[in-house]
Amino acid sequence: MPRTDLPAAQQVNASTPIAALNLAAVDGTNGNQWTYKGDQLLVVRNGGASSITATIKSATTVDGLVVPDRTVTIAASATAVILEAQVARQLANGKIYIDWSAAASVTAGLIDPA
Numbered sequence: 001m002p003r004t005d006l007p008a009a010q011q012v013n014a015s016t017p018i019a020a021l022n023l024a025a026v027d028g029t030n031g032n033q034w035t036y037k038g039d040q041l042l043v044v045r046n047g048g049a050s051s052i053t054a055t056i057k058s059a060t061t062v063d064g065l066v067v068p069d070r071t072v073t074i075a076a077s078a079t080a081v082i083l084e085a086q087v088a089r090q091l092a093n094g095k096i097y098i099d100w101s102a103a104a105s106v107t108a109g110l111i112d113p114a
Contacts, residue, residue: 028103
């Protein structure tokens with residue numbers, strides 16, 4: 001099955017309330033993806049009772065060295081803001097892939113800082 005696109009990035013500024021962000025349920029089976037732009041922020045809200053791990057997949061090597069996947073732990077009932085600016089994680093199709101250790105009560109979305 002194909003990965004699920006995250007919702008289109010939402011333009012925000014210093015006065016955008018975090019509660020108003022456009023977040024969608026994550027795809028725990030197939031993972032999610034978004035088009036790499038280098039300056040977008042990924043917002044992950046973990047509404048569950050246990051911590052989860054988001055794994056941002058690496059797609060390439062740099063100077064012959066494998067770039068490891070990036071893992072980010074999001075605590076129970078917490079919201080994390082992740083900047084993924086490493087072009088080494090961009091696939092040939094221009095996408096960034098992310099997998100989730102759990103998906104129940106987890107939402108995510110992209111924001112473009114103003």
